Amino acid sequence: MKKALITGITGQDASYLAEFLLTKGYKVFGTTRRSSTVNNERIEHIQDKITILQGDLLDQGSLSSALLESEPDEVYNLAAQSFVQTSWNQPVLTGEFTALGVTRLLEAIRTVNPKIKFYQASSSEMFGKVTETPQKETTRFHPRSPYGVAKVYGHYITMNYRESFGIFACSGMMFNHESPRRGLEFVTRKISHAVARISLKKQEHLELGALEPKRDWGFAGDYVEAMWLMLQQEKADDYVVAMGENHSVREFLDLAFKTVGISDWSKYVVSNKTSHMRPAEVDYLIGDASKAKKVLGWKPKTSFKELVEMMVKADLVLEKK
Ligand code: NAP
Numbered sequence: 001m002k003k004a005l006i007t008g009i010t011g012q013d014a015s016y017l018a019e020f021l022l023t024k025g026y027k028v029f030g031t032t033r034r035s036s037t038v039n040n041e042r043i044e045h046i047q048d049k050i051t052i053l054q055g056d057l058l059d060q061g062s063l064s065s066a067l068l069e070s071e072p073d074e075v076y077n078l079a080a081q082s083f084v085q086t087s088w089n090q091p092v093l094t095g096e097f098t099a100l101g102v103t104r105l106l107e108a109i110r111t112v113n114p115k116i117k118f119y120q121a122s123s124s125e126m127f128g129k130v131t132e133t134p135q136k137e138t139t140r141f142h143p144r145s146p147y148g149v150a151k152v153y154g155h156y157i158t159m160n161y162r163e164s165f166g167i168f169a170c171s172g173m174m175f176n177h178e179s180p181r182r183g184l185e186f187v188t189r190k191i192s193h194a195v196a197r198i199s200l201k202k203q204e205h206l207e208l209g210a211l212e213p214k215r216d217w218g219f220a221g222d223y224v225e226a227m228w229l230m231l232q233q234e235k236a237d238d239y240v241v242a243m244g245e246n247h248s249v250r251e252f253l254d255l256a257f258k259t260v261g262i263s264d265w266s267k268y269v270v271s272n273k274t275s276h277m278r279p280a281e282v283d284y285l286i287g288d289a290s291k292a293k294k295v296l297g298w299k300p301k302t303s304f305k306e307l308v309e310m311m312v313k314a315d316l317v318l319e320k321k
Pocket of ligand 1: 008009010011012013014032035039055056057058077078079080082083097121122123124173174175176177178183
């Protein structure tokens with residue numbers, strides 16, 4: 001039986017990855033950091049099938065202990081301060097978690113067992129002010145937020161441990177991926193949640209920033225399979241994972257409101273173009289996942305429309321409870 005350790009097990013991606021690895025027959029371990037309240041909602045349904053260990057990206061000893069205890073074949077580093085906006089308010093902490101945290105974990109692997117295979121959650125935010133469209137593995141990085149900068153560091157240190165110590169370390173340069181388990185602060189979930197509440201007359205308005213920005217949005221459940229596939233190859237490498245199409249916030253709104261039978265949503269949405277502006281904006285990101293498709297045989301199964309409908313329907317169920 002293969003064993004996997006996932007950092008940030010309480011997060012969106014980790015919950016889908018844990019489900020996926022359980023179906024593959026893995027013994028799954030996940031790390032959480034200490035908090036005064038339990039926040040296991042995303043993994044409640046599988047909690048009796050996985051083992052939770054303590055592990056904080058700020059505390060190297062806790063990472064080594066988690067490795068010694070779980071003796072994993074594969075480690076998936078999904079823990080991070082993952083919200084771009086927060087990275088401007090807490091740039092140092094973001095660097096500690098999202099950048100140096102990767103080095104702490106790689107160091108723990110190098111000293112405990114360098115044969116462990118490692119996956120790093122890199123991000124399309126590394127491309128930021130894009131130099132070519134669509135973005136692929138060779139596209140130059142130009143991050144536009146402390147989060148993006150920290151992810152570039154995490155990406156290069158992963159590459160460096162592969163080249164310096166021969167660790168089987170891979171990065172998935174993942175474009176945005178959403179789900180009903182996405183945090184409420186992210187625009188997609190903010191929309192699906194508000195649309196469900198508006199249709200149930202529990203909320204009157206939804207306030208958003210500009211509606212024109214476009215993102216390449218996919219379904220998190222599809223993307224975790226690519227993480228696993230990367231660690232099953234002969235050779236460690238880095239891959240872009242994306243849908244290869246981008247959609248505006250306006251299109252997301254359109255589909256979300258259509259799901260609850262509302263075609264004219266103008267009276268429900270207040271768009272304040274300046275209130276949600278980032279100090280430095282990223283361009284319209286769109287990924288070219290041809291390498292992942294060709295080498296890994298990865299293919300997304302969920303369309304943009306299906307994703308939006310899935311999120312709104314899940315929030316309807318949640319809000320009716
Ligand atoms: P998420 O839902 O925000 O989950 C992040 C996880 O990291 C949470 O479990 C969080 O724990 C944990 N964490 C934060 N700080 C930590 C620390 N100091 N020590 C240990 N754990 C810590 O993020 P996600 O959407 O699943 O994303 C997973 C990874 O992929 C992240 O690294 C993210 O940056 C990256 N990524 C995501 C996307 C996307 O579109 N979703 C795209 C590209 C890359 P708490 O529950 O205690 O806060």
